[in-house]
Amino acid sequence: MAFTVERIAVLKDNYVFVLYDQQAAAVVDPAVAPPVLDFLRQRDLKLTAIFNTHHHGDHVGGNQALLQQFPQAQVYGSRQDQGRIPGQTVCLDDGDAVDFGGEQGRVYFVPGHTRGHIAYYFPGSGHLFCGDTLFAGGCGRLFEGTAAQLLASLDQFAQLPPETLVWCAHEYTLNNLKFALSVEKDNLELQARFDQTQRARQQGRATIPTTIGLERATNPFLRVDQPSLQTTQTQDRVQVFTQLRTLKDHF
Incomplete structure (x- = not known):
């Protein structure tokens, strides 16, 4: 691998990810700065x-404090979030490239949770x-x-390689899988995953x-084409997804 990924647990249930090689580091969605600075x-x-x-605060809350220590760092975000991400210097669109650790990543425009959400794929x-x-x-709420x-x-x-x-x-x-079981209780792979996840969380593991x-095998929001998740009223993908998201909102 061109770089290593370190997962840092912060706040109540957030993860901040630090990418690093022998010389440099990048951080994904720094909710807070102190643990990132300690790591660096x-x-x-x-x-x-x-x-x-x-742009949500629990994803950008550490930007300014990190920039105080590393003012030359570039801050990447969606073009549609310009003005909403502290310190943003690079505005990204779908299909743009970013570079880190000798590797090129691709930007995906993935709205829904927010209007300007993007993802980074290496x-x-x-x-x-x-x-x-x-x-x-599971998946994010519709804000x-x-x-x-x-x-x-x-x-x-879902089109990315399965090993991604x-x-x-x-x-x-754990809560997501409890919901998934409520709508697809006969999915054996999902049952096994729930048991493994329950043990992991009891042991304090991420x-x-x-x-x-x-x-693709266990997440209902990636399985809207499965007959087990469709209803007699509709097989329309968007309607099935909407029904699932509404059920999850009230779960």
Whole structure:
């Protein structure tokens, strides 16, 4: 791999991800700065990039404090979030490229959770940083976008290689899988995943990263084409997705 990924747990259930090689580091969605700064000091690393997926405070809250220590760092974000991301210096659109650790990443425009949400995919090492669009066993709430937009965004992720490592920004997995079982109780792979996740959380272990293959097999929001999740009233993909998202909102 061109770079290593470190997961840092912050706030109640957020994850901040630090990408680093021997000389430099980048951070994805720094909710807060102190643990990132501690990590960089311990390894004598220079922060060169902040990759933001969207503008919410628990994803950009550490930007300014990091820039105080590393003023030369570039701050990446969606063009549609310009003015909403502190310190943003680079405005990104779908299909744009970003570089880190000798590897080129691709930017995906994935609205739904917010209107300007983006994700960063590094095909060489197989890392996807998806913010709050896709969660382990679930997906983000609809705050600024539509169900059709979020489904189209998730469809993009579903086309990635099954071994792709998915770095979601929150530890929501156990609750997500409880919901998934409520709508697809006969999914044996989902049952096994729930049991494994329950043990992991009881032992204080993280459930992130997940993989695209595992999500396609167990995440209802990537399975709207499955007859087990469709109803006699509708097989329309967007309607099925909307029904699932509404059920999850009240779960």
